[in-house]
Amino acid sequence: MARTQGSHSDITGPRIMDAALRLFAQNGYAAVSMRQIAGAVGVQAGALYNYIPDKQTLLLTLMQRHMDDLLSAVADHPRPEGAMNRLEAFTRFHIRFHSERPDEVFIAYMELRNLNPENFATIEGLRGRYENMLEEILRQGVEEGVFAVPDPKIATLAVIAMLTGVNTWYRSGGRLSLPEVEEIYWDMVRKSVAA
Amino acid sequence: MARTQGSHSDITGPRIMDAALRLFAQNGYAAVSMRQIAGAVGVQAGALYNYIPDKQTLLLTLMQRHMDDLLSAVADHPRPEGAMNRLEAFTRFHIRFHSERPDEVFIAYMELRNLNPENFATIEGLRGRYENMLEEILRQGVEEGVFAVPDPKIATLAVIAMLTGVNTWYRSGGRLSLPEVEEIYWDMVRKSVAA
DNA sequence: GTCTATAGCGTGATAGAC
DNA sequence: GTCTATCACGCTATAGAC
Numbered sequence A, B: 001m002a003r004t005q006g007s008h009s010d011i012t013g014p015r016i017m018d019a020a021l022r023l024f025a026q027n028g029y030a031a032v033s034m035r036q037i038a039g040a041v042g043v044q045a046g047a048l049y050n051y052i053p054d055k056q057t058l059l060l061t062l063m064q065r066h067m068d069d070l071l072s073a074v075a076d077h078p079r080p081e082g083a084m085n086r087l088e089a090f091t092r093f094h095i096r097f098h099s100e101r102p103d104e105v106f107i108a109y110m111e112l113r114n115l116n117p118e119n120f121a122t123i124e125g126l127r128g129r130y131e132n133m134l135e136e137i138l139r140q141g142v143e144e145g146v147f148a149v150p151d152p153k154i155a156t157l158a159v160i161a162m163l164t165g166v167n168t169w170y171r172s173g174g175r176l177s178l179p180e181v182e183e184i185y186w187d188m189v190r191k192s193v194a195a
Numbered sequence C: 001g002t003c004t005a006t007a008g009c010g011t012g013a014t015a016g017a018c
Numbered sequence D: 001g002t003c004t005a006t007c008a009c010g011c012t013a014t015a016g017a018c
Helices: A012-027 A034-041 A055-076 A083-099 A102-110 A117-144 A152-168 A178-192 B012-027 B034-041 B045-050 B055-076 B083-099 B102-110 B117-144 B152-164 B178-192
Strands: none
Touching: A012 A034, A012 A055, A012 A102, A055 A083, A055 A102, A055 A117, A083 A102, A083 A117, A083 A152, A083 A178, A102 A152, A117 A152, A152 A178, A152 B152, A152 B178, A178 B152, A178 B178, B012 B034, B012 B045, B012 B055, B012 B102, B034 B045, B055 B083, B055 B102, B055 B117, B083 B102, B083 B117, B083 B152, B083 B178, B117 B152, B152 B178
């Protein structure tokens, strides 16, 4: 341990991202110093700048990676027939995906204020694309006559807020298993938009 | 303008609280300096300490005041007969109360990390009392047979997450009026827990 | 009650040795 | 690629004049 010189370590880059992710989620972007991140990785603060241009870009990269992962995963997810089946697939996907990445989700919601305007617009654009997928499902269900929502845009935000709320209390190994959580929330989502 | 000496201003205390509230909500507790707060009030940073012992207590006071207001308001609210009517009253109350205080709500949710452990426990205790009111309504509805929720505790958190989500998009003067918003959300809440 | 000044420390980022 | 050292500045909080 306690290396003092030389490039004895590869994969420092990913370790920086991991440490920043964890520390930002725990203490908040503004409250975490570059020295803290460096300490968690086991290097001096100056060494971080071999991998990232600055702190702001580090935050943006973490958020962007999360949103890209989300959009890739939802695109890869099977897309069943019928709005009801699609809504169920979306609900279960959302809960599972988000419960597996509590730190990323926390940062993506809580640290938007700390993005500069350009970076904020980037992330909000990605989030909008995800929300539009649910909105499309709801509109399809209204057309099919299986859903009754007076305002699909608002219903989208309501459902996503409810589902993302799982992350505020769910802990792996707690009272409820993830399949049980999925079941409870799917029951509520289904009924909330039902015709 | 530009006073330089003397106690030419009363009500500096409340103005400090207002400025801190607005700045914390906009930029985050950790990102806001005492100098910024003082500047918004129109005094020097040192003068703040005539009114508050330190920055941490300032944050706690803002949160505590919000939670006390919330609990007082919900206690004063009419309590109709029957779980269905009580749930409707709670839903409309929650939306209205929270939409009127976007900054307080934002801080109360986002800045929990920046409370020290003792202060965190205080605020979480107050929040728990509020959540318990909704949980009681849901349990009553299950007994009455008007609601079907497999887990009242989780359903409570799901409903509150959905309702508090209004604050992320609702703006006074926007596309939807507050009564319209209430109507849309009450429709979804009612159905989500329906038997 | 507010001011100025400052103590004591931490910040993000950079330069140059190795 | 990491180190040490440092720049230039900002931070919270306090002391003492007025």
